[in-house]
Amino acid sequence: MIHSIPERDKPLVLIIDDDLSMRLAMKAAMVRSGFEVVMAENGRDGIEMCTRREPNLVLLDVVMPEMDGFETCLAIRQLPSGEFTQILMVTGLDDVESTEKAFEAGADGFISKPINWVMLGHRGRYMLRAGKAFQELSKSRFRLEKTQQMAQLGNWEINLQTGEFSCSDEACRLLGLGDNQRPMSFEHFFLTVSAVERDEIKDRIEKAILERRSFRVPYRVSHPDGSQRYILNQGEVLFDDQQVAVIMLGAVQDITMQKLAEEEIKRLAFYDGLTGLSNRLFFMNQLEQEILYAKRKSTIFALLYLDLDQFKRVNDTFGHYVGDQLLKKIALDLQNCIRAADIASRFCDNDLEKLIARLGGDEFTIILTGVRKVEHVATVARRIVKELPKPYTIEGHEIAITTSVGISMYPADGKDPNILLKHADTAMYQAKKSGRNNYQFFRKELNAEVVERFSLERDISRALDRNEFILYYQPKIDLRSMGIVGAEALIRWNHPERGMVSPAKFIPIAEESGQIVGINRWVVKTAIEQWQKWISTGHVPGTVAVNMSGYQFAQQKVMNTVAEALELSGLDPEFLEIEITENILMQNISEAAAVLQQLKNMRVRIGIDDFGTGYSSLSYISSFKVDTIKIDRSFVMGCIEKPDNLVIIKTIIAMGQSLGIKVVAEGVETAEQLELIRQHGADMAQGYYFSKPVPPEEYIRLLDKKLY
Numbered sequence: 001m002i003h004s005i006p007e008r009d010k011p012l013v014l015i016i017d018d019d020l021s022m023r024l025a026m027k028a029a030m031v032r033s034g035f036e037v038v039m040a041e042n043g044r045d046g047i048e049m050c051t052r053r054e055p056n057l058v059l060l061d062v063v064m065p066e067m068d069g070f071e072t073c074l075a076i077r078q079l080p081s082g083e084f085t086q087i088l089m090v091t092g093l094d095d096v097e098s099t100e101k102a103f104e105a106g107a108d109g110f111i112s113k114p115i116n117w118v119m120l121g122h123r124g125r126y127m128l129r130a131g132k133a134f135q136e137l138s139k140s141r142f143r144l145e146k147t148q149q150m151a152q153l154g155n156w157e158i159n160l161q162t163g164e165f166s167c168s169d170e171a172c173r174l175l176g177l178g179d180n181q182r183p184m185s186f187e188h189f190f191l192t193v194s195a196v197e198r199d200e201i202k203d204r205i206e207k208a209i210l211e212r213r214s215f216r217v218p219y220r221v222s223h224p225d226g227s228q229r230y231i232l233n234q235g236e237v238l239f240d241d242q243q244v245a246v247i248m249l250g251a252v253q254d255i256t257m258q259k260l261a262e263e264e265i266k267r268l269a270f271y272d273g274l275t276g277l278s279n280r281l282f283f284m285n286q287l288e289q290e291i292l293y294a295k296r297k298s299t300i301f302a303l304l305y306l307d308l309d310q311f312k313r314v315n316d317t318f319g320h321y322v323g324d325q326l327l328k329k330i331a332l333d334l335q336n337c338i339r340a341a342d343i344a345s346r347f348c349d350n351d352l353e354k355l356i357a358r359l360g361g362d363e364f365t366i367i368l369t370g371v372r373k374v375e376h377v378a379t380v381a382r383r384i385v386k387e388l389p390k391p392y393t394i395e396g397h398e399i400a401i402t403t404s405v406g407i408s409m410y411p412a413d414g415k416d417p418n419i420l421l422k423h424a425d426t427a428m429y430q431a432k433k434s435g436r437n438n439y440q441f442f443r444k445e446l447n448a449e450v451v452e453r454f455s456l457e458r459d460i461s462r463a464l465d466r467n468e469f470i471l472y473y474q475p476k477i478d479l480r481s482m483g484i485v486g487a488e489a490l491i492r493w494n495h496p497e498r499g500m501v502s503p504a505k506f507i508p509i510a511e512e513s514g515q516i517v518g519i520n521r522w523v524v525k526t527a528i529e530q531w532q533k534w535i536s537t538g539h540v541p542g543t544v545a546v547n548m549s550g551y552q553f554a555q556q557k558v559m560n561t562v563a564e565a566l567e568l569s570g571l572d573p574e575f576l577e578i579e580i581t582e583n584i585l586m587q588n589i590s591e592a593a594a595v596l597q598q599l600k601n602m603r604v605r606i607g608i609d610d611f612g613t614g615y616s617s618l619s620y621i622s623s624f625k626v627d628t629i630k631i632d633r634s635f636v637m638g639c640i641e642k643p644d645n646l647v648i649i650k651t652i653i654a655m656g657q658s659l660g661i662k663v664v665a666e667g668v669e670t671a672e673q674l675e676l677i678r679q680h681g682a683d684m685a686q687g688y689y690f691s692k693p694v695p696p697e698e699y700i701r702l703l704d705k706k707l708y
């Protein structure tokens with residue numbers, strides 16, 4: 001609050017001087033100039049008089065006993081009315097030091113004795129005019145600060161020539177800058193900007209300042225009490241007469257209320273009041289965005305259309321209130337269902353983003369993005385159909401409800417939001433027609449595909465218990481001795497109805513469904529037991545290489561499996577080689593490095609499969625201390641016809657030699673291929689030319705015959 005000095009017809013002057021004659025002379029001069037006069041003979045009385053009478057002007061002698069003029073001046077300035085009282089110091093001293101001292105004590109003016117009595121009154125009047133202007137200025141600054149506080153507005157400025165920066169208290173408060181964080185430079189302004197936005201915001205504003213152009217940037221800041229506020233920071237350049245940018249003036253404004261109101265409006269316009277899910281309007285908008293994105297990135301996505309089966313009966317039987325509560329619970333379960341499917345679906349690593357909407361009544365839609373295979377969509381649909389029908393208890397009624405789901409895929413089933421929606425709706429009616437509580441793709445052939453996949457997935461889970469897997473071994477030949485030095489273990493599935501199923505078909509399914517963990521455990525255990533059995537019966541089977549899938553590798557589960565099997569069998573770990581593909585290694589570098597190191601510590605050998613198909617460098621791979629690399633069979637099989645392949649083979653072999661890593665050529669089918677890779681110095685070979693993968697008894701026969 002500003003304390004102002006009363007306006008008077010006759011301004012009041014207080015004369016403080018210990019010399020009576022001086023007091024009287026000054027009084028006479030001031031009365032002549034139209035002032036009303038009061039007097040005090042020392043500093044203490046003068047301060048007391050000031051407090052009581054609030055004079056407009058004080059004539060203050062410097063040299064006085066007890067309390068001198070400087071001390072008195074300081075004390076007057078501390079009074080509530082003292083800020084605007086004009087103080088003129090009168091002294092016999094005419095030296096620079098006391099002039100400075102007077103100004104430091106807060107005096108407004110200074111005159112020396114002998115006094116020009118005619119001028120004294122004029123001087124007093126000038127000072128009152130200046131004082132009045134100062135008082136007005138202070139009042140208007142105070143009012144400005146108050147209104148800025150009310151409007152939650154702060155200001156700042158930068159001198160563009162010197163870089164000097166200043167800002168108002170309100171600006172600091174709005175930005176959540178505490179007392180000890182008062183910005184000394186513009187840089188400090190960004191201290192409290194939310195971490196995610198900080199760099200971008202800072203770049204944008206600093207760029208505008210550098211380029212001398214106006215800006216208007218909203219962002220979020222964190223206050224010391226933990227709350228978040230929305231701030232609008234804007235700046236404008238001021239130019240001088242020569243059009244040189246001199247100052248950038250800025251304002252920060254708290255727009256939190258405005259933002260919250262906007263969000264509320266958006267919520268009301270775009271979200272369903274009952275369930276909190278997106279409404280039709282927002283959904284259609286989102287669908288359009290998704291189409292644009294998928295088109296740009298050449299990705300696919302799915303649209304699921306859900307309709308609760310016989311929901312009308314719930315409404316008719318139990319009333320609309322119960323119906324509404326059921327819809328709310330289902331909306332919640334749908335979200336959980338998709339989230340869980342998402343997490344369970346390792347194939348999509350949580351990037352199966354979703355958008356769930358309620359179109360109206362009992363109809364829901366879901367957009368599934370990040371889809372790589374149609375089966376992933378079926379997994380989600382299956383989960384919904386399986387998990388939603390649990391009984392819900394509402395108002396004491398137990399209600400079980402099922403749902404039918406129709407699915408359309410972008411772009412195969414439509415490239416326009418309405419068509420996609422129509423086709424998903426059509427598919428949903430198909431699902432209803434075929435007995436409800438199931439899902440259908442718009443294209444019939446997709447239904448067949450997913451049925452096939454899920455039936456395989458179901459069968460894989462039984463295959464281990466039913467002993468349907470067999471391990472075959474494909475010999476690995478040393479190209480110097482031409483003898484068998486080991487084998488690669490390759491799984492075979494003897495399906496009761498389908499016959500032999502290729503691992504190329506079922507391993508990817510097992511990987512996606514997580515069943516690969518059990519399968520690999522079986523493979524490692526079986527191979528190790530087999531090897532230990534052969535060794536203990538006097539055979540020399542060489543090393544056995546076992547394939548490890550990426551999923552298992554990333555989970556580090558491979559370690560337990562290997563350690564357990566080695567310990568149980570007592571096999572020397574050096575007989576075992578773990579093969580991982582180059583791509584798996586490069587996708588999970590940090591996890592892979594840790595697992596490979598642990599395997600090395602156990603003295604297990606490490607092989608890199610399919611080498612040459614990825615983008616890694618051999619010298620990088622060698623840092624993982626691998627023992628062998630296998631040139632991918634696509635290069636070996638085409639090495640005669642395609643000179644490029646030969647160049648790759650030669651390079652891999654040469655690098656392998658220089659790094660002390662053994663190189664295996666895989667997929668050797670002909671004598672020419674063998675000759676070529678031998679010429680170029682490969683250490684080992686594997687392929688149909690020597691032998692296909694064979695059952696254990698056949699492998700031991702080949703081994704004992706020393707065929708090659």
Ligand SMILES: Nc1nc2c(ncn2[C@@H]2O[C@@H]3COP(=O)(O)O[C@H]4[C@@H](O)[C@H](n5cnc6c(=O)[nH]c(N)nc65)O[C@@H]4COP(=O)(O)O[C@H]3[C@H]2O)c(=O)[nH]1
Nearest residue numbers: 490491503504507523547548549667668669686687688693
């Ligand atoms: N055309 C041709 N092919 C040859 C020749 N020599 C070997 N092959 C085949 O090439 C594949 C080599 O295995 P891979 O690259 O590890 O590729 C394997 C591997 O990724 C995976 N797999 C097989 N068994 C297992 C296993 O026990 N565990 C895991 N995780 N994956 C396995 O399935 C893939 C396919 O296995 P398979 O069908 O047994 O196919 C085997 C093998 O039969 C040749 O001269 N010409």
